[in-house]
Amino acid sequence: MVKTVRENLWNQDTGAPALFGSCCRKCGAKYFPARKICWRCYSTDQEKIILSQRGTVYAFCNVFFKKNENDETPYTVGYVLLEDGITMPARICCPRESLKVGTPVVLEAGVTGLFPDGKEKPGYFFKLEVKEG
Amino acid sequence: MEVAVVGLGITRFGHLPHLSLEELGMEAAKKALKDAGIGPGDIQIACCANVLAPNLQNEFTIGQKILWELGINKIPVINVENACSSSSSAFYLACLAIQAGAGEVALVVGVEKMLVPRKNILDAVTGAPEAAAGFSLPAAFALKANRYMHKYGVNVEDLALVAVKNRRHGSLNPFAQYREPITKEDVLNSPVIAEPLTRLSCCPQSDGAAAVVICRNSMAKRFRSRPVYVSASVLLSGSYANPPSLSTWEADFRAAEKAYAMAGVGPEDLDVVELHDAFTIAEIMHYEGLGLATVGEGVRLVKEGFTFLGGNIPVNPSGGLLSRGHPLGATGVAQVLEIALQLRGEAGVRQVKGARVGLAHCMGGELHGDARSVTIHIFST
Ligand SMILES: [Zn+2]
Numbered sequence: 001m002v003k004t005v006r007e008n009l010w011n012q013d014t015g016a017p018a019l020f021g022s023c024c025r026k027c028g029a030k031y032f033p034a035r036k037i038c039w040r041c042y043s044t045d046q047e048k049i050i051l052s053q054r055g056t057v058y059a060f061c062n063v064f065f066k067k068n069e070n071d072e073t074p075y076t077v078g079y080v081l082l083e084d085g086i087t088m089p090a091r092i093c094c095p096r097e098s099l100k101v102g103t104p105v106v107l108e109a110g111v112t113g114l115f116p117d118g119k120e121k122p123g124y125f126f127k128l129e130v131k132e133g
Numbered sequence: 134m135e136v137a138v139v140g141l142g143i144t145r146f147g148h149l150p151h152l153s154l155e156e157l158g159m160e161a162a163k164k165a166l167k168d169a170g171i172g173p174g175d176i177q178i179a180c181c182a183n184v185l186a187p188n189l190q191n192e193f194t195i196g197q198k199i200l201w202e203l204g205i206n207k208i209p210v211i212n213v214e215n216a217c218s219s220s221s222s223a224f225y226l227a228c229l230a231i232q233a234g235a236g237e238v239a240l241v242v243g244v245e246k247m248l249v250p251r252k253n254i255l256d257a258v259t260g261a262p263e264a265a266a267g268f269s270l271p272a273a274f275a276l277k278a279n280r281y282m283h284k285y286g287v288n289v290e291d292l293a294l295v296a297v298k299n300r301r302h303g304s305l306n307p308f309a310q311y312r313e314p315i316t317k318e319d320v321l322n323s324p325v326i327a328e329p330l331t332r333l334s335c336c337p338q339s340d341g342a343a344a345v346v347i348c349r350n351s352m353a354k355r356f357r358s359r360p361v362y363v364s365a366s367v368l369l370s371g372s373y374a375n376p377p378s379l380s381t382w383e384a385d386f387r388a389a390e391k392a393y394a395m396a397g398v399g400p401e402d403l404d405v406v407e408l409h410d411a412f413t414i415a416e417i418m419h420y421e422g423l424g425l426a427t428v429g430e431g432v433r434l435v436k437e438g439f440t441f442l443g444g445n446i447p448v449n450p451s452g453g454l455l456s457r458g459h460p461l462g463a464t465g466v467a468q469v470l471e472i473a474l475q476l477r478g479e480a481g482v483r484q485v486k487g488a489r490v491g492l493a494h495c496m497g498g499e500l501h502g503d504a505r506s507v508t509i510h511i512f513s514t
Contacts, residue, residue: 031375032262033262039373058280058376058379059276059277059279059280059379060276060279061272061275061276061278061279061327061328061329062325062327062328063267063269063271063272063275063326063327063328064324064325064326064327064328065269065271065324065326065327067267067269071267074328075267077266077267077268077272077276078276079276079376079377079379079502081376085376086375086376087375087376087377087502088262089262089263089266089268089501090262090266091266091267101279101280101283112266112267113267123265123266125266
Protein backbone atom coordinates (compact mmCIF):
# COMPACT_ATOMS: atom_id res chain seq x y z
CA MET A 1 0.00 0.00 0.00
CA VAL A 2 1.08 3.48 -0.74
CA LYS A 3 2.40 5.44 2.16
CA THR A 4 1.45 9.05 2.49
CA VAL A 5 4.07 11.76 2.20
CA ARG A 6 1.57 14.45 3.04
CA GLU A 7 -1.40 14.03 5.25
CA ASN A 8 -4.85 14.92 4.00
CA LEU A 9 -4.08 14.23 0.38
CA TRP A 10 -5.43 10.75 0.28
CA ASN A 11 -6.92 8.10 2.48
CA GLN A 12 -4.38 5.65 3.79
CA ASP A 13 -6.88 3.76 5.95
CA THR A 14 -8.94 2.45 3.07
CA GLY A 15 -6.04 2.25 0.64
CA ALA A 16 -8.25 3.92 -1.91
CA PRO A 17 -7.22 7.24 -3.32
CA ALA A 18 -9.25 9.99 -1.75
CA LEU A 19 -8.56 13.67 -1.73
CA PHE A 20 -9.40 15.54 1.40
CA GLY A 21 -10.62 19.07 1.07
CA SER A 22 -12.85 21.29 3.10
CA CYS A 23 -16.34 22.63 2.75
CA CYS A 24 -17.50 25.82 4.45
CA ARG A 25 -20.46 25.05 6.68
CA LYS A 26 -21.66 28.61 6.35
CA CYS A 27 -21.54 29.28 2.60
CA GLY A 28 -20.79 25.90 1.01
CA ALA A 29 -17.52 26.88 -0.69
CA LYS A 30 -15.21 23.91 -1.27
CA TYR A 31 -11.43 24.01 -1.06
CA PHE A 32 -8.41 21.97 -1.92
CA PRO A 33 -6.23 21.82 0.00
CA ALA A 34 -8.49 22.15 3.05
CA ARG A 35 -8.66 25.62 4.54
CA LYS A 36 -9.10 26.83 8.07
CA ILE A 37 -10.82 30.04 7.03
CA CYS A 38 -13.23 30.43 4.13
CA TRP A 39 -11.95 33.11 1.75
CA ARG A 40 -15.45 33.83 0.58
CA CYS A 41 -17.22 34.45 3.90
CA TYR A 42 -14.29 34.26 6.38
CA SER A 43 -16.06 31.63 8.48
CA THR A 44 -13.80 29.32 10.46
CA ASP A 45 -16.49 26.62 10.55
CA GLN A 46 -14.97 24.25 7.99
CA GLU A 47 -15.90 20.63 7.48
CA LYS A 48 -13.37 18.09 6.24
CA ILE A 49 -14.72 16.37 3.12
CA ILE A 50 -13.61 13.80 0.59
CA LEU A 51 -13.59 15.40 -2.84
CA SER A 52 -14.84 13.83 -6.02
CA GLN A 53 -12.47 11.41 -7.69
CA ARG A 54 -13.62 12.43 -11.15
CA GLY A 55 -12.99 15.50 -13.16
CA THR A 56 -11.89 16.92 -16.49
CA VAL A 57 -8.56 18.34 -17.61
CA TYR A 58 -8.74 22.10 -17.11
CA ALA A 59 -5.20 22.93 -18.25
CA PHE A 60 -2.06 20.88 -18.83
CA CYS A 61 1.48 21.00 -20.09
CA ASN A 62 4.20 18.53 -20.89
CA VAL A 63 7.39 19.19 -18.96
CA PHE A 64 10.66 18.34 -20.69
CA PHE A 65 13.29 19.69 -18.33
CA LYS A 66 14.49 17.72 -15.35
CA LYS A 67 14.40 19.29 -11.91
CA ASN A 68 16.53 16.42 -10.72
CA GLU A 69 18.39 13.68 -12.55
CA ASN A 70 15.81 11.03 -11.72
CA ASP A 71 12.92 12.85 -13.36
CA GLU A 72 11.51 10.89 -16.27
CA THR A 73 10.60 13.38 -18.96
CA PRO A 74 8.39 14.37 -20.53
CA TYR A 75 5.75 14.21 -17.86
CA THR A 76 2.44 16.02 -17.70
CA VAL A 77 1.17 18.36 -15.02
CA GLY A 78 -2.03 20.30 -15.00
CA TYR A 79 -5.13 21.44 -13.25
CA VAL A 80 -8.07 19.04 -13.03
CA LEU A 81 -11.54 20.50 -12.63
CA LEU A 82 -13.24 18.17 -10.17
CA GLU A 83 -16.96 17.44 -10.25
CA ASP A 84 -17.03 19.51 -7.06
CA GLY A 85 -16.41 22.58 -9.20
CA ILE A 86 -12.90 23.36 -8.00
CA THR A 87 -9.58 22.74 -9.67
CA MET A 88 -6.62 20.99 -8.21
CA PRO A 89 -3.04 20.75 -9.38
CA ALA A 90 -1.96 17.24 -10.29
CA ARG A 91 0.28 14.96 -12.25
CA ILE A 92 -1.68 13.64 -15.23
CA CYS A 93 -0.69 10.23 -16.58
CA CYS A 94 -2.31 9.79 -19.98
CA PRO A 95 -1.04 9.13 -23.48
CA ARG A 96 -0.11 12.60 -24.70
CA GLU A 97 -2.15 12.29 -27.88
CA SER A 98 -5.36 11.62 -25.93
CA LEU A 99 -4.97 14.64 -23.71
CA LYS A 100 -7.05 17.74 -24.36
CA VAL A 101 -8.70 20.43 -22.31
CA GLY A 102 -11.93 18.74 -21.21
CA THR A 103 -10.65 15.14 -21.26
CA PRO A 104 -12.39 13.12 -18.46
CA VAL A 105 -9.96 11.79 -15.85
CA VAL A 106 -10.10 9.82 -12.59
CA LEU A 107 -7.96 9.89 -9.48
CA GLU A 108 -5.32 7.26 -8.80
CA ALA A 109 -2.64 6.88 -6.15
CA GLY A 110 0.76 5.44 -6.82
CA VAL A 111 4.34 6.27 -7.64
CA THR A 112 4.64 9.62 -9.39
CA GLY A 113 8.39 9.73 -9.76
CA LEU A 114 11.67 9.35 -7.94
CA PHE A 115 13.31 11.51 -5.30
CA PRO A 116 16.85 12.75 -5.99
CA ASP A 117 18.12 9.85 -3.84
CA GLY A 118 16.32 7.35 -6.08
CA LYS A 119 13.52 6.49 -3.64
CA GLU A 120 10.02 6.21 -5.06
CA LYS A 121 7.86 9.28 -4.67
CA PRO A 122 4.32 8.32 -3.72
CA GLY A 123 1.51 10.65 -4.61
CA TYR A 124 -1.73 11.08 -6.44
CA PHE A 125 -2.29 11.53 -10.12
CA PHE A 126 -5.11 11.47 -12.63
CA LYS A 127 -5.50 9.00 -15.48
CA LEU A 128 -7.89 8.64 -18.39
CA GLU A 129 -11.36 7.62 -17.34
CA VAL A 130 -12.21 4.26 -18.85
CA LYS A 131 -15.92 3.93 -19.51
CA GLU A 132 -17.32 0.60 -18.34
CA GLY A 133 -19.04 -1.84 -20.69
CA MET B 134 1.75 61.67 -6.11
CA GLU B 135 4.25 64.11 -4.74
CA VAL B 136 7.33 62.12 -5.67
CA ALA B 137 9.99 62.53 -8.37
CA VAL B 138 12.78 60.27 -9.64
CA VAL B 139 16.08 62.17 -9.71
CA GLY B 140 18.88 59.61 -9.74
CA LEU B 141 19.45 56.42 -11.75
CA GLY B 142 22.10 53.71 -11.46
CA ILE B 143 22.40 50.20 -12.91
CA THR B 144 25.06 47.53 -13.31
CA ARG B 145 25.50 45.25 -16.26
CA PHE B 146 23.14 42.26 -15.93
CA GLY B 147 24.37 38.73 -16.59
CA HIS B 148 26.87 36.30 -15.16
CA LEU B 149 29.13 38.46 -12.99
CA PRO B 150 31.27 36.08 -10.91
CA HIS B 151 33.85 38.79 -10.14
CA LEU B 152 31.32 40.94 -8.23
CA SER B 153 29.80 40.11 -4.83
CA LEU B 154 26.23 40.88 -3.89
CA GLU B 155 27.42 43.90 -1.88
CA GLU B 156 29.62 45.16 -4.70
CA LEU B 157 26.76 44.93 -7.18
CA GLY B 158 24.43 46.87 -4.88
CA MET B 159 27.10 49.47 -4.13
CA GLU B 160 27.89 50.04 -7.79
CA ALA B 161 24.24 50.70 -8.66
CA ALA B 162 23.66 52.87 -5.59
CA LYS B 163 26.82 54.92 -6.14
CA LYS B 164 25.82 55.59 -9.74
CA ALA B 165 22.31 56.66 -8.63
CA LEU B 166 23.71 59.09 -6.04
CA LYS B 167 26.12 60.53 -8.58
CA ASP B 168 23.37 60.86 -11.17
CA ALA B 169 21.27 62.80 -8.64
CA GLY B 170 24.30 64.90 -7.71
CA ILE B 171 24.03 64.08 -4.02
CA GLY B 172 26.14 62.40 -1.37
CA PRO B 173 25.50 59.55 1.06
CA GLY B 174 24.57 62.03 3.80
CA ASP B 175 21.62 63.29 1.80
CA ILE B 176 19.73 59.98 1.88
CA GLN B 177 17.05 60.01 4.59
CA ILE B 178 15.26 56.70 3.89
CA ALA B 179 16.43 53.56 2.11
CA CYS B 180 14.60 50.48 0.86
CA CYS B 181 16.58 47.52 -0.41
CA ALA B 182 15.14 44.55 -2.26
CA ASN B 183 16.58 41.08 -2.57
CA VAL B 184 15.05 37.61 -2.81
CA LEU B 185 17.61 34.85 -2.64
CA ALA B 186 20.51 36.02 -0.49
CA PRO B 187 19.25 34.17 2.61
CA ASN B 188 19.41 30.95 0.55
CA LEU B 189 22.30 31.50 -1.78
CA GLN B 190 24.70 33.78 0.11
CA ASN B 191 23.62 33.12 3.70
CA GLU B 192 23.04 36.84 4.02
CA PHE B 193 20.09 38.82 5.30
CA THR B 194 19.30 42.52 5.81
CA ILE B 195 21.56 43.07 2.84
CA GLY B 196 20.40 46.70 2.60
CA GLN B 197 22.27 47.73 5.74
CA LYS B 198 25.37 45.94 4.51
CA ILE B 199 25.42 47.77 1.18
CA LEU B 200 24.56 51.11 2.73
CA TRP B 201 27.12 50.66 5.50
CA GLU B 202 29.82 50.27 2.90
CA LEU B 203 28.59 53.43 1.18
CA GLY B 204 28.58 55.42 4.41
CA ILE B 205 24.80 55.71 4.59
CA ASN B 206 23.74 55.15 8.19
CA LYS B 207 21.51 56.34 11.04
CA ILE B 208 18.42 56.32 8.81
CA PRO B 209 15.39 54.04 8.38
CA VAL B 210 16.45 51.08 6.22
CA ILE B 211 13.83 48.56 5.09
CA ASN B 212 14.65 45.26 3.42
CA VAL B 213 11.95 44.01 1.07
CA GLU B 214 11.14 40.61 -0.41
CA ASN B 215 8.15 40.18 -2.74
CA ALA B 216 9.47 37.66 -5.30
CA CYS B 217 10.02 39.19 -8.76
CA SER B 218 8.33 42.40 -7.70
CA SER B 219 10.57 42.89 -4.67
CA SER B 220 12.27 46.05 -5.84
CA SER B 221 9.14 47.55 -7.37
CA SER B 222 7.56 46.92 -3.96
CA ALA B 223 10.57 48.63 -2.34
CA PHE B 224 10.02 51.54 -4.73
CA TYR B 225 6.34 51.61 -3.73
CA LEU B 226 7.29 51.75 -0.05
CA ALA B 227 9.80 54.54 -0.63
CA CYS B 228 7.19 56.53 -2.57
CA LEU B 229 4.73 56.10 0.31
CA ALA B 230 7.38 57.23 2.79
CA ILE B 231 8.12 60.40 0.82
CA GLN B 232 4.42 61.01 0.28
CA ALA B 233 3.81 60.64 4.01
CA GLY B 234 6.51 63.17 4.83
CA ALA B 235 8.78 60.69 6.58
CA GLY B 236 11.68 62.19 4.67
CA GLU B 237 12.50 64.14 1.54
CA VAL B 238 15.07 61.99 -0.24
CA ALA B 239 15.08 58.20 -0.49
CA LEU B 240 17.27 55.56 -2.09
CA VAL B 241 15.83 52.33 -3.52
CA VAL B 242 18.23 49.51 -4.33
CA GLY B 243 17.43 46.16 -5.91
CA VAL B 244 20.17 43.54 -5.97
CA GLU B 245 20.44 39.84 -6.76
CA LYS B 246 23.15 37.30 -7.43
CA MET B 247 21.61 34.10 -8.79
CA LEU B 248 24.38 32.53 -10.83
CA VAL B 249 26.31 30.94 -8.00
CA PRO B 250 27.63 27.39 -8.06
CA ARG B 251 26.08 26.35 -4.77
CA LYS B 252 22.68 25.31 -5.99
CA ASN B 253 20.29 25.70 -8.78
CA ILE B 254 17.26 27.78 -8.25
CA LEU B 255 14.28 28.41 -8.51
CA ASP B 256 10.99 27.39 -7.21
CA ALA B 257 8.50 29.99 -6.17
CA VAL B 258 6.02 27.10 -6.39
CA THR B 259 7.32 25.33 -3.30
CA GLY B 260 5.32 23.96 -0.41
CA ALA B 261 2.04 23.90 -2.29
CA PRO B 262 0.29 20.85 -3.80
CA GLU B 263 1.58 22.26 -7.07
CA ALA B 264 5.12 21.38 -6.02
CA ALA B 265 4.10 17.87 -5.03
CA ALA B 266 2.55 17.40 -8.47
CA GLY B 267 5.83 18.40 -10.13
CA PHE B 268 4.99 21.99 -11.04
CA SER B 269 7.78 24.48 -11.62
CA LEU B 270 7.66 28.10 -12.73
CA PRO B 271 8.08 27.27 -16.43
CA ALA B 272 5.32 24.65 -16.09
CA ALA B 273 3.01 27.14 -14.38
CA PHE B 274 3.46 29.52 -17.31
CA ALA B 275 3.25 26.76 -19.91
CA LEU B 276 -0.15 25.82 -18.48
CA LYS B 277 -1.25 29.39 -18.96
CA ALA B 278 0.13 29.43 -22.49
CA ASN B 279 -1.76 26.25 -23.40
CA ARG B 280 -4.94 27.51 -21.83
CA TYR B 281 -4.56 30.87 -23.59
CA MET B 282 -3.79 29.31 -26.98
CA HIS B 283 -6.73 26.91 -26.59
CA LYS B 284 -9.10 29.74 -25.72
CA TYR B 285 -8.05 32.30 -28.32
CA GLY B 286 -6.68 30.23 -31.17
CA VAL B 287 -3.15 31.58 -30.87
CA ASN B 288 -0.14 29.57 -32.06
CA VAL B 289 3.41 29.16 -30.77
CA GLU B 290 4.86 31.25 -33.59
CA ASP B 291 2.89 34.25 -32.36
CA LEU B 292 4.27 33.80 -28.86
CA ALA B 293 7.82 33.47 -30.19
CA LEU B 294 7.63 36.99 -31.65
CA VAL B 295 7.74 38.39 -28.11
CA ALA B 296 11.20 36.90 -27.60
CA VAL B 297 12.34 38.13 -31.03
CA LYS B 298 11.18 41.66 -30.19
CA ASN B 299 12.74 41.81 -26.76
CA ARG B 300 16.04 40.37 -27.96
CA ARG B 301 16.12 42.99 -30.70
CA HIS B 302 15.53 45.69 -28.09
CA GLY B 303 18.12 44.16 -25.76
CA SER B 304 20.71 44.33 -28.52
CA LEU B 305 20.45 48.12 -28.12
CA ASN B 306 20.97 48.08 -24.36
CA PRO B 307 24.60 48.02 -23.17
CA PHE B 308 23.49 46.71 -19.73
CA ALA B 309 21.53 43.74 -21.11
CA GLN B 310 22.52 40.13 -20.46
CA TYR B 311 21.76 39.00 -24.03
CA ARG B 312 22.73 41.35 -26.80
CA GLU B 313 22.41 39.09 -29.84
CA PRO B 314 19.19 39.33 -31.86
CA ILE B 315 17.39 36.05 -32.52
CA THR B 316 14.84 34.82 -35.06
CA LYS B 317 11.48 33.17 -34.64
CA GLU B 318 13.09 29.89 -35.78
CA ASP B 319 15.75 30.22 -33.08
CA VAL B 320 13.01 30.50 -30.46
CA LEU B 321 10.97 27.59 -31.82
CA ASN B 322 14.00 25.33 -32.31
CA SER B 323 15.58 25.88 -28.90
CA PRO B 324 15.08 23.01 -26.42
CA VAL B 325 11.57 22.59 -25.04
CA ILE B 326 11.39 23.38 -21.32
CA ALA B 327 7.66 22.95 -20.73
CA GLU B 328 5.52 22.72 -23.84
CA PRO B 329 4.98 25.14 -25.59
CA LEU B 330 7.73 27.18 -23.92
CA THR B 331 11.24 26.69 -25.25
CA ARG B 332 14.44 27.86 -23.60
CA LEU B 333 14.39 31.14 -25.56
CA SER B 334 10.78 31.72 -24.45
CA CYS B 335 11.97 31.90 -20.82
CA CYS B 336 13.95 34.66 -19.15
CA PRO B 337 17.43 33.81 -17.86
CA GLN B 338 18.76 33.81 -14.31
CA SER B 339 21.03 36.74 -13.71
CA ASP B 340 23.29 38.73 -11.43
CA GLY B 341 22.75 42.48 -11.29
CA ALA B 342 21.63 45.53 -9.39
CA ALA B 343 19.73 48.73 -10.03
CA ALA B 344 19.08 51.78 -7.87
CA VAL B 345 17.11 55.00 -8.01
CA VAL B 346 17.01 58.14 -5.89
CA ILE B 347 13.59 59.68 -5.36
CA CYS B 348 12.56 62.87 -3.62
CA ARG B 349 9.62 65.11 -2.78
CA ASN B 350 8.54 66.56 -6.11
CA SER B 351 8.67 70.19 -4.96
CA MET B 352 12.43 69.91 -4.51
CA ALA B 353 13.17 67.82 -7.61
CA LYS B 354 14.48 70.71 -9.68
CA ARG B 355 17.29 71.22 -7.19
CA PHE B 356 18.70 67.94 -8.48
CA ARG B 357 17.78 67.94 -12.14
CA SER B 358 16.39 70.35 -14.69
CA ARG B 359 14.12 67.60 -16.09
CA PRO B 360 12.95 65.33 -13.27
CA VAL B 361 10.58 62.46 -13.90
CA TYR B 362 7.45 62.46 -11.74
CA VAL B 363 5.69 59.46 -10.22
CA SER B 364 2.00 59.84 -11.02
CA ALA B 365 0.78 56.47 -9.73
CA SER B 366 2.14 53.79 -7.44
CA VAL B 367 0.12 50.62 -6.90
CA LEU B 368 0.84 47.30 -5.22
CA LEU B 369 -1.81 44.55 -4.95
CA SER B 370 -1.93 40.85 -4.22
CA GLY B 371 -3.81 38.19 -6.18
CA SER B 372 -7.34 36.94 -5.60
CA TYR B 373 -6.42 33.23 -6.01
CA ALA B 374 -9.85 32.36 -7.36
CA ASN B 375 -10.69 28.72 -7.91
CA PRO B 376 -11.06 27.71 -10.70
CA PRO B 377 -8.21 30.02 -11.67
CA SER B 378 -8.52 31.97 -14.90
CA LEU B 379 -5.03 30.97 -16.19
CA SER B 380 -5.59 32.97 -19.39
CA THR B 381 -5.59 36.31 -17.55
CA TRP B 382 -4.19 37.70 -14.33
CA GLU B 383 -7.13 39.25 -12.62
CA ALA B 384 -4.74 41.22 -10.38
CA ASP B 385 -3.36 43.01 -13.47
CA PHE B 386 -6.78 44.44 -14.27
CA ARG B 387 -7.39 45.62 -10.71
CA ALA B 388 -3.93 47.16 -10.41
CA ALA B 389 -4.17 48.86 -13.81
CA GLU B 390 -7.57 50.35 -13.06
CA LYS B 391 -6.29 51.76 -9.81
CA ALA B 392 -3.07 53.10 -11.33
CA TYR B 393 -4.78 54.78 -14.28
CA ALA B 394 -7.31 56.43 -11.95
CA MET B 395 -4.51 57.64 -9.67
CA ALA B 396 -2.51 59.08 -12.57
CA GLY B 397 -5.52 60.45 -14.45
CA VAL B 398 -4.41 58.78 -17.66
CA GLY B 399 -5.51 55.75 -19.68
CA PRO B 400 -3.59 53.12 -21.63
CA GLU B 401 -4.02 55.24 -24.77
CA ASP B 402 -1.90 57.98 -23.16
CA LEU B 403 1.16 55.77 -22.63
CA ASP B 404 4.24 56.31 -24.79
CA VAL B 405 6.39 53.50 -23.42
CA VAL B 406 5.92 50.45 -21.18
CA GLU B 407 8.19 48.06 -19.29
CA LEU B 408 6.36 44.91 -18.20
CA HIS B 409 7.07 41.57 -16.63
CA ASP B 410 7.95 39.27 -19.57
CA ALA B 411 9.35 36.37 -17.53
CA PHE B 412 7.98 34.12 -20.29
CA THR B 413 6.74 35.08 -23.76
CA ILE B 414 3.12 34.24 -22.89
CA ALA B 415 3.30 36.57 -19.89
CA GLU B 416 3.94 39.64 -22.05
CA ILE B 417 0.85 38.88 -24.16
CA MET B 418 -1.35 38.41 -21.10
CA HIS B 419 -0.02 41.58 -19.49
CA TYR B 420 -0.83 43.61 -22.64
CA GLU B 421 -4.42 42.69 -21.95
CA GLY B 422 -4.23 43.22 -18.19
CA LEU B 423 -2.86 46.72 -18.74
CA GLY B 424 -5.55 47.55 -21.29
CA LEU B 425 -3.11 47.89 -24.20
CA ALA B 426 -5.17 45.26 -26.04
CA THR B 427 -8.60 43.77 -25.49
CA VAL B 428 -8.71 40.30 -23.96
CA GLY B 429 -7.78 37.63 -26.48
CA GLU B 430 -6.22 40.13 -28.91
CA GLY B 431 -2.81 40.60 -27.25
CA VAL B 432 -0.72 38.89 -29.92
CA ARG B 433 -1.85 41.44 -32.49
CA LEU B 434 0.27 44.07 -30.76
CA VAL B 435 3.46 42.18 -31.42
CA LYS B 436 2.41 40.62 -34.75
CA GLU B 437 1.55 44.00 -36.21
CA GLY B 438 4.64 45.67 -34.78
CA PHE B 439 2.94 48.07 -32.36
CA THR B 440 5.09 47.09 -29.38
CA PHE B 441 8.42 47.09 -31.23
CA LEU B 442 10.60 50.19 -30.94
CA GLY B 443 9.26 52.46 -33.67
CA GLY B 444 5.72 51.16 -33.10
CA ASN B 445 2.81 53.00 -31.46
CA ILE B 446 3.49 51.72 -27.97
CA PRO B 447 6.95 50.19 -27.55
CA VAL B 448 7.00 47.58 -24.78
CA ASN B 449 10.19 46.54 -23.01
CA PRO B 450 12.59 48.80 -24.91
CA SER B 451 15.29 47.71 -22.44
CA GLY B 452 14.98 44.14 -23.70
CA GLY B 453 12.75 43.13 -20.80
CA LEU B 454 13.41 40.17 -18.56
CA LEU B 455 13.90 37.98 -21.64
CA SER B 456 16.92 39.95 -22.84
CA ARG B 457 18.06 42.44 -20.19
CA GLY B 458 17.99 39.54 -17.75
CA HIS B 459 16.14 38.85 -14.53
CA PRO B 460 18.08 39.23 -11.29
CA LEU B 461 14.91 38.81 -9.22
CA GLY B 462 15.44 41.52 -6.64
CA ALA B 463 16.77 44.06 -9.17
CA THR B 464 14.18 43.76 -11.93
CA GLY B 465 11.52 46.14 -10.60
CA VAL B 466 13.94 49.03 -10.16
CA ALA B 467 15.60 48.27 -13.50
CA GLN B 468 12.18 48.73 -15.13
CA VAL B 469 11.59 52.02 -13.32
CA LEU B 470 15.05 53.16 -14.39
CA GLU B 471 14.36 52.35 -18.05
CA ILE B 472 11.11 54.32 -18.04
CA ALA B 473 12.82 57.26 -16.33
CA LEU B 474 15.65 57.20 -18.90
CA GLN B 475 13.10 57.16 -21.71
CA LEU B 476 11.15 60.09 -20.25
CA ARG B 477 14.36 62.05 -19.81
CA GLY B 478 15.16 61.41 -23.46
CA GLU B 479 18.44 59.75 -22.49
CA ALA B 480 17.86 56.21 -23.74
CA GLY B 481 20.24 56.59 -26.68
CA VAL B 482 19.69 54.31 -29.66
CA ARG B 483 16.61 52.76 -28.07
CA GLN B 484 14.97 56.11 -27.28
CA VAL B 485 11.21 56.28 -27.83
CA LYS B 486 10.85 59.67 -29.51
CA GLY B 487 9.06 62.27 -27.46
CA ALA B 488 8.11 59.88 -24.64
CA ARG B 489 6.24 61.79 -21.91
CA VAL B 490 4.17 59.15 -20.10
CA GLY B 491 5.48 55.69 -19.23
CA LEU B 492 4.42 52.69 -17.18
CA ALA B 493 6.38 50.02 -15.32
CA HIS B 494 4.61 46.76 -14.43
CA CYS B 495 6.00 43.94 -12.37
CA MET B 496 4.54 40.68 -11.15
CA GLY B 497 5.85 38.47 -8.40
CA GLY B 498 5.31 34.85 -7.51
CA GLU B 499 2.70 32.32 -8.37
CA LEU B 500 0.02 30.92 -6.07
CA HIS B 501 -2.78 28.64 -7.29
CA GLY B 502 -2.50 30.02 -10.81
CA ASP B 503 -2.59 33.65 -9.72
CA ALA B 504 0.08 36.31 -9.10
CA ARG B 505 1.15 36.86 -5.50
CA SER B 506 1.92 40.50 -6.13
CA VAL B 507 1.53 43.04 -8.91
CA THR B 508 3.00 46.52 -8.99
CA ILE B 509 2.23 49.30 -11.45
CA HIS B 510 3.98 52.64 -11.52
CA ILE B 511 3.11 55.42 -13.94
CA PHE B 512 5.57 58.23 -14.66
CA SER B 513 5.33 61.53 -16.46
CA THR B 514 7.59 64.42 -17.35
ZN1 LIG C 1 -17.73 30.34 3.53
